[in-house]
Amino acid sequence: MISLNNVIGRSPAIHHPALPDLGRLRSSVNRVLARWAGVKLPSEQDREACVVELRDREAAGRWEGFSVSDLTTAARALYTPDLRDRPDFARLRKFFPAEIRASTRSSLLNGMASVYVDTYARGASHSRELGEALAEAQARLGDRWRRVLPWIPTLFDASRAHQDIAALMINMSDPWSELKRIGLQPLGTGLMDAAHLSFVAAIAPQLHERPQVERLFRWLKPDGQASARTAGAGAAIDALLRPWSDRMPDEDLRAYLMHTIRDFYGHPRLGPQAVWGEVGEPARSVMLRWLTGVSIRAFLDVVSESEPSHMWEPRRRFWLELYERKWIKDAWAAFCPAGELVARRRAVREAVPSGQWFGSQVAGGSRSDTSLLILELDRCVIVEGSHSYKVHVFKKDNPKTPRLHQSRYDCEAIRYLPHVEAISHHSGWEYRVREAIRNCA
Structure with missing residues (x-):
């Protein structure tokens, strides 16, 4: 039986999965790459087949023709909500933390760090298991993650990473650009979605103040973004409007709130229900x-x-x-x-x-x-x-x-x-x- 490490060791050089220099790319390409952070998510109809192939290869020790990119792509599919708790994939959920602990291959470790971030769910067992393994292997990670860790030392702690990112955001005048500067992708799924919700909850008591409202709007749709953030947007709208359920803001603030929310997300009865369906009835x-x-x-x-x-x-x-x-x-x-x-x-x-x-x-x-x-x-x-x-x-x-x-x-x-x-x-x-x-x- 051939081990995965042996196959990876003699495989041709594989491109590093960290983000490219986004400043050299067109803005539209920038948004796509920023969203997925270097690990491809298979199409919905291909995800199960991708994970089944990995399960069968791992059981047989058959790794020929299977690259690091194939492996991290399968991991990204495995940890989607529909697949990550399936009993027939339990062995794979043990396989990946073990590989992270054993591997010295930076491309694999960096890719699995991206998988952890993209599929993060607060306190979930899969996030905890991946995070603990990555914490042990962090000295072998690439530059991108070593740049993030001094800012977020708890990055691989699945019980609090999102809260600590939110705490950092609270002290940033422009969280979008400042998070990108330290190596995090604001539009990422998983961890950044959870951090967004914690950030919104933390600043909600201050959202009767115009500067705080403006900061949240800049986070939801910074300059250069074609569309506003949709994941967690309902919570943001709720926080923006809830202070006014029993009182009226001044005319300028009311017009600013109303027109900006409508410009970002449409009319409550006409806009996307994925957003407005998450907004509480009072707001x-x-x-x-x-x-x-x-x-x-x-x-x-x-x-x-x-x-x-x-x-x-x-x-x-x-x-x-x-x-x-x-x-x-x-x-x-x-x-x-x-x-x-x-x-x-x-x-x-x-x-x-x-x-x-x-x-x-x-x-x-x-x-x-x-x-x-x-x-x-x-x-x-x-x-x-x-x-x-x-x-x-x-x-x-x-x-x-x-x-x-x-x-x-x-x-x-x-x-x-x-x-x-x-x-x-x-x-x-x-x-x-x-x-x-x-x-x-």
Whole structure:
């Protein structure tokens, strides 16, 4: 039987798995390499086959044609959440710590250090076993890891490494660039995901202060990154918004929080559920409330500009009064073509983040100039409109009731949907709307 060490010893030279000089690469390549830190993760459909091949080779002592790169790739697959606890791979989970302790091959040791970091889970047995073996072998590790260890001496302690990285981050003005400088990859999985959560929890009590909010946003999406961090983003959003569940920040901070979160992660009801699904209901409600106020004011501003009329000031007072009383839970505008032009000009002028924040009203003919405001309350949906369009009140539980956040609305078709009441803007219309809302109960 041929030992793995003998095969590795006579194998051709293998490229060092540490990160290349990222400064010489294009930014897009930089992001990919930074994410995986030198050890390839097989595609999801290939992972089990990769580990099974390693299991069979290890059992037979058959290592010909199997490189260090193959070995670390199989290790990366083995320690994924779906495979790492399988009983039929228990022997391999003992194999890797033993190889780390026995090997003098820096390429293997460096690769396994990357595997440990990428698959780290706080207190998990696989992380503890790999970490203990790597701690014993750290004198034989390459330059990259020797550069990290003075900053994080507990790097291979699976019970606290993430907390110690977070403690280091707390004292950094720019954690992203400073972590990269010491050799850690901020977008890495495993250990960096756990460190991110600890960092967010540690600074959460300070997130009512603008400088701390700015620092967290720089961490989530530093300059030069095309997209914001998604792993653990829900916890970050929760920490940013939770302080405002029972009070209101000043207008500038509220606008900064709302627009930046929306620019990074979209609308709570339209953005990625992998992010927004992790946000607690109190924080989610804060964001929806702020966006609702913006939608109502934006609609009123746009229609006031595109349809100058003394009638809009009473409507503004009425709808904003219901909003301030927290009757209105969500709002969405749908503009006619002329209204869309006004809305887009205002968005540019006011630096509103890109992305869909209103729909289109597509009815033609005499209704081609009509814009709509769709409002969601506890038990009803209200459709308000410009150009003498009546206020239509619908029961929310009716499947034919118009839904918010659609891309297209036909105001003529809406008139013929089953509704509680259609109210003209004549004297006493506000009272009739309130009564119709109560009748939806």
